[in-house]
Structures are given as C-alpha cells and as structure tokens.
Amino acid sequence: MGGIFHCPVEIKAGSSNLAQAYNPERKQYFSSELLACLKKSEGDEKVVGIADVDLYVPRLNFVFGEADIVSGTAVVSLCRLRQEYYGLTSDEALFLERATKEIVHELGHTFGLGHCPNSKCVMHFSNSLADTDLKDMYFCNKCRPKIIP
Numbered sequence: 001m002g003g004i005f006h007c008p009v010e011i012k013a014g015s016s017n018l019a020q021a022y023n024p025e026r027k028q029y030f031s032s033e034l035l036a037c038l039k040k041s042e043g044d045e046k047v048v049g050i051a052d053v054d055l056y057v058p059r060l061n062f063v064f065g066e067a068d069i070v071s072g073t074a075v076v077s078l079c080r081l082r083q084e085y086y087g088l089t090s091d092e093a094l095f096l097e098r099a100t101k102e103i104v105h106e107l108g109h110t111f112g113l114g115h116c117p118n119s120k121c122v123m124h125f126s127n128s129l130a131d132t133d134l135k136d137m138y139f140c141n142k143c144r145p146k147i148i149p
C-alpha cells in the first residue's frame with residue numbers, strides 16, 4: 001500500500017462496535033454506520049477500517065466498501081472477497097489481491113478521486129467481483145497524477 005501511495009502506512013489492530021451497525025433483517029452491517037465510528041488518531045492522514053463482515057448501504061444488496069471524502073476515512077469488507085464465500089476453494093493470493101484493490105480504491109476516494117471509466121484502473125467501479133478481478137491494483141495514467149504528484 002505504501003508503495004502505491006508513496007507514504008508510510010501503519011497497521012493498527014482495533015475493533016469498532018459492530019453491534020450497533022448490524023441489521024438483523026438483512027443479516028448485514030450498515031457500512032455508513034461503521035464509517036462514522038472510525039476515528040483518526042493524531043497524525044493520521046487517512047484511515048481505512050477493514051471489516052470481516054458483510055456490508056450494505058440502503059438500496060444496494062451489498063458494498064465492497066465505502067469512503068467519506070470529507071473525513072478522509074473508509075471501510076472495506078473482506079467478506080465477499082474470499083473464494084469460500086461463493087463455495088469455491090480458498091485462494092489466499094487472490095484474496096489478498098482483491099483486498100488490496102478494494103483498499104486502494106476506497107483510499108483513492110478519500111483522496112478525492114471519483115470512479116474511472118477505464119476498466120483496468122483501480123478506481124473503476126466494481127459492480128461485481130468480476131469487475132474487481134479484471135482491474136489492476138494501480139491507478140491509471142489519468143487518475144494517478146491527481147493524487148500522486
């Protein structure tokens with residue numbers, strides 16, 4: 001991640017209060033609620049929360065993640081990035097690749113980037129996991145200069 005953004009990255013363990021974001025009817029967690037719970041520590045430029053639960057926002061079946069440009073925070077769900085979720089054999093390398101893409105994507109939003117029409121660009125919108133697998137974990141030549149001078 002630091003290699004892509006050219007900045008130091010710190011990984012912290014911590015848990016937000018998942019219970020209040022849980023929707024028992026949907027059996028999913030409201031991603032905006034988790035996002036609102038994320039707190040930045042002093043010196044943090046951006047914060048991404050990694051959640052191992054299925055996330056949703058109203059009107060969508062699920063979301064891979066959500067970002068808030070104003071606060072510079074984002075959440076990413078690992079749930080649907082695993083082969084096991086679809087009844088397939090576990091593939092750790094593929095899982096890590098997908099997680100990296102989704103985290104870079106949401107971080108891109110916190111840096112003010114919108115969705116990119118280039119299907120290989122990490123800022124391309126993932127409607128499904130197939131979209132995620134198709135895109136690279138890097139910003140395209142149009143997106144990169146907007147955040148990395």
Ligand SMILES: [Zn+2]
Pocket residue numbers: 105109115125
């Ligand atoms: Zn997006």
Ligand SMILES: [Zn+2]
Pocket residue numbers: 116117118121122123124139140141142143144
């Ligand atoms: Zn792009």
